[in-house]
Amino acid sequence: MYSNMPLTREKPVARTTVFPAQAASPNDSEKTLTAPKNCWRCPLYCWRYVFAAQLAAPPYENVPIADSIAWIRIFVLYLERRIARKGNGCGILLLEQVRIEGVLSVILPKVRDPRFITIRRGGTLTDADHHLLALWAAACAEHVLYFFELAQPDDLRPRYAIEMARAWVRGEVTMTQARAAGGHAMGAARDLRGAARYAAYAAGQAACVAHVAAHELGAAAYAIKAARAAAPEGEAERAGRRECQWQRDQLPEAIRALVLDDQRLRNDICWSVFDC
Numbered sequence: 001m002y003s004n005m006p007l008t009r010e011k012p013v014a015r016t017t018v019f020p021a022q023a024a025s026p027n028d029s030e031k032t033l034t035a036p037k038n039c040w041r042c043p044l045y046c047w048r049y050v051f052a053a054q055l056a057a058p059p060y061e062n063v064p065i066a067d068s069i070a071w072i073r074i075f076v077l078y079l080e081r082r083i084a085r086k087g088n089g090c091g092i093l094l095l096e097q098v099r100i101e102g103v104l105s106v107i108l109p110k111v112r113d114p115r116f117i118t119i120r121r122g123g124t125l126t127d128a129d130h131h132l133l134a135l136w137a138a139a140c141a142e143h144v145l146y147f148f149e150l151a152q153p154d155d156l157r158p159r160y161a162i163e164m165a166r167a168w169v170r171g172e173v174t175m176t177q178a179r180a181a182g183g184h185a186m187g188a189a190r191d192l193r194g195a196a197r198y199a200a201y202a203a204g205q206a207a208c209v210a211h212v213a214a215h216e217l218g219a220a221a222y223a224i225k226a227a228r229a230a231a232p233e234g235e236a237e238r239a240g241r242r243e244c245q246w247q248r249d250q251l252p253e254a255i256r257a258l259v260l261d262d263q264r265l266r267n268d269i270c271w272s273v274f275d276c
Contacts, residue, residue, distance in 0.1 A: 137219035151196035158203035161185035182207030198226035244276035
């Protein structure tokens with residue numbers, strides 16, 4: 001839909017844009033973000049800040065800011081063309097970051113569930129339950145990790161991401177370190193297909209639970225997709241249901257009702273893998 005859009009050559013300038021939702025508190029309806037001047041140069045800035053500076057210019061003004069998938073596609077095109085023209089090293093790193101965020105956005109709701117926001121950020125999630133969610137996600141990812149390791153035995157990034165998720169629970173690493181390991185794990189999936197790719201995504205999602213608790217379903221969903229992709233012809237659905245049931249059997253009682261309800265609510269955006 002957006003593949004033929006012309007992309008502006010002008011560099012971003014500082015500008016303030018109002019974004020709906022994704023606020024720190026579930027009671028906030030909007031959040032004001034400022035795009036720093038020339039922030040496209042630095043891969044540490046979120047892609048939303050970069051494009052916030054260009055929303056008022058055609059052809060972007062009619063693309064809803066809440067449509068994350070559309071903006072990811074537009075920004076990927078923007079970076080690819082800039083890299084093709086200038087070979088910008090930071091742009092290459094940022095492009096990888098945006099592609100990863102595109103994966104993450106598929107399984108996250110447009111409006112955050114306060115049950116998956118920690119109490120100190122305005123939600124209702126306790127640290128203890130946040131840790132349990134991270135450990136369960138790590139278990140889901142580890143259960144299918146061998147699909148990746150069969151394809152890439154020398155690439156330790158997904159396994160390291162799972163270890164970092166558990167290390168975060170133990171207080172041995174920071175949230176930022178765990179999240180970074182998750183990004184590297186999903187980067188390991190880039191050139192792969194099938195079960196190996198989904199297994200790497202599952203590991204990356206598990207590590208990202210430290211940052212956003214709602215990624216717990218990402219780890220579970222990609223693990224089920226890995227099991228489906230590895231199954232013999234005609235057995236994919238059955239294999240997926242078995243994996244889903246195995247995951248549910250691992251749920252600690254303290255978070256069981258929360259996760260099962262989350263699966264019910266997000267099943268449609270998680271490829272309906274939780275019909276088990």
